Amino acid sequence: MQKEDLLFEIGTEELPTHSLQPLTISLVNNITSELNINKLEFSEIKSFVTPRRLAVIVKDLSDKQQDYEVNLFGPKVKVAFDNDNNPTKAALGFAKKCGLEDVSLLDKLDINGELTLAYSKKIEGKKTQELLPEIFKKSIEKSTIKKPMRWSDHSYSFVRPIHWLLMIYGKDIVDFEIFGNKSSNLTYGHRFLSSDSIQINNASDYESSLQNAYVIADYEKRKDRIKSQVLDIAREEKAKVTNLDELIDEVTCLTEWPCSILGKFSEDFLEVPKECLQSAMQGHQKYFCLEDANGNFLPRFITVSNIPNKVDPSGVSRIISGNERVLSARLDDARFFFSSDKKKDFTKFSEKLKKIVFQNKLGTLFDKTERVVRISEYLFNNTKSERNNNISLNNLLLAAKYSKNDLATEMVYEFPELQGIMGSYYARLDNSIPNDVAFALSDYYKPVSSEDRLPESDIGMLLAIADRIDTIVGIYAGANLTPTGDKDPYGLRRAALAIIKISLANNLYFDLNKLISFVIGLYKAAGLEIDKSYNDKIYFFILDRLKTYYQENNVETSVFRAVYNTENISIIDFNKKVDAVCKLVENPLIKDLALINKRIGNILQKNDIAKITEIDGSILDSTYEKDLVDNIVNIEDEFNLQYNNKNYYAMLELVLHLKTKIDSFFDNVMILVEDNCVRNNRLVILAKIRNMIMTVADLSELYQKI
């Protein structure tokens, strides 16, 4: 079998930056699975992506499918031959289907106790060249495209219009047509620096041919090039790049031949907070920013252009001056916003919030802050923690009151990503606002992403929870915008996960259900109709996020489910139970406990208990029964005490002590006896044991894996 490399490239108009990587990944995955389905062997797939092209090289792709066998089954032997042992029509027909003339070449196999004619037919593999068009058509059609577009008057759609299609297997062009383009062995280089088509004769020439035409096709190589250029410039300036990681992927997606250039701006702009400078430079201009060793911004920036410096030296200076001019206009704006915001009384911005809508049904941002104030107060009074003793309620409420003020400033209007940061800046400039309140105004926005740090200050963490629970309840129940699939426009999942992480990290103990009811109450008081069922829905919506949390922390999902099935008051309780179960999983006796739980569960499911909640000691007759009840009574006190202490592991250990007694109870006592009272009493004994286990965790969830 021959092996050759396959090269496939689509030339496109400039692709949106965020689409490059998802598109490449899904294309490679689709091609891999299609090749596997078609039983075509290859050694590896390498992908290339630039703003104007998507390409893959499939290395050592075999030139035909492997031969394979198909098992065919025919008529049963007793109908395949007549009395004289001659083949019947049925047998002849089957032989023909198998491509045979002689019936005796067929196998006789025992299928379900009856001899049946069968044949395993060898199928010769098809040629790769024939299969490739269908494989690539499917792979492209299946790839993830968030916003597909149509162009001209064609019926098909893709991320962006397609200009050329290159597909060669070995040296040969693969005959393929998609999106109105026929395949060739021609590609094109840099949009401005290489005009003619380039012929590619072999996949291995692809990268180097493009390199000569000012295109670095390999994404990682391009990214490394930008990184080393930017760091080189920074080193010369004795500076540190502040936003390398945030920006480098986007810039890599914007260039085919990246060249980094240093630019300057006036020192006057440095009076503007550095976060604003960075927003202006990074968000709109995609510039890298520089700071000195003390963290002060330098009046410098690095821009990455798509044109090489050496081609036209006078061009470079034009690029620099053009960029400097644009930037200085943007920074002028930022400086103006900053100075005009500063002139106003920060505490008065809340009046403006009355005109900004939070959400259609949920009123204005002013209404939201009023709720957040109430929720913060509730949390202050109803949260147990070693930390929040140091909080002053006054300052917490002040922070809640001002928490959205900066959204009414001009700076945040222009640079929305500066929300919180600006609030903190402006509050610090106002002498009437305590420092910890000012700090909390940006602190409570954390965590912004799943990897971000949590709020550091005591006020920040309570405010963070208050703000997020208000959003969750409001959007979920008030506006009825339940997150579905990957659509979660208000970031409710992220908000729920943040609440979980903040409470766990700071050991904040609050009754989650009561908190939700309290917030629902606030919305109801404002005139919204909210169905009772939302209390539970939101409660479980938040607990569901714990699943994600535990997956990130390598806790088995079965452990999560075991605790999920029980009654949980706070997130802290939930976590303590998970810890207890994880610890118990190391104990070899857990299997016994899980089995007991499952067995009792099965019995109770089939037999309803009449309403008797206490064990009736007077009708215990068997010694095994009495022994078990005695033991239950003896541990109960300690069990309740440990429950009060939230020591869930000790609780499970106590139930483990019952194990031998439960075993002999099961072995020697008939539970489902005729006498109703006795039977009920025995079921109550079992229910009592199960309740003890279920107080901590539904161990039967673990049983499935042990």
Add this chain to the structure above:
Amino acid sequence: MKVAILDRDGVINLDSDDYIKSPDEWVPIESSIKAIKLLKEKNFKVYIATNQSGVGRGLYTKEILNNIHNKFFNILDEYSTCIDGLVYCPHTPLDDCSCRKPKPGLFYQIRDKYNVNLESAFSVGDSLRDLEAAKSSGIDKLYLVRTGKGIREIAKHQNKIEDLKIEVFDDLLDVINQKIIKLL
């Protein structure tokens, strides 16, 4: 490790000569619950050792006693606090057990069950036999409270109280304020 071992009836709840036979009859001394909360906040381990001969006499069952204690735990929970352990002696004097105070058995149970060093502990009771039991188990810091049987006991056993160097206080909260908070 900082350890407190307390008697129950007359120290934590109002005592009754008629025994405490149901959760309804168990009425906490509010200041004592606050005292337990204070102890826990100062990182003490708090244990209860109590004679409950009513069980042996058939006046109430262990189940009822469990319910009584559950009421106690729930009240602690309302105050956002808890205790670390509780042991009781269900026997009558006639059983001649090793745990009924003034014998030290309950204190040894606490030592073994919860892995506690008794030497560092202090003990509070409303009767002499509580503190005699504590003394025999090796505890030196002995405090008698005037709640419960306390006042009667002081009158009856003046000399023994002096011999054992027992200090007398108004109630459990008074002990904690005078002996624990002031010294910290």
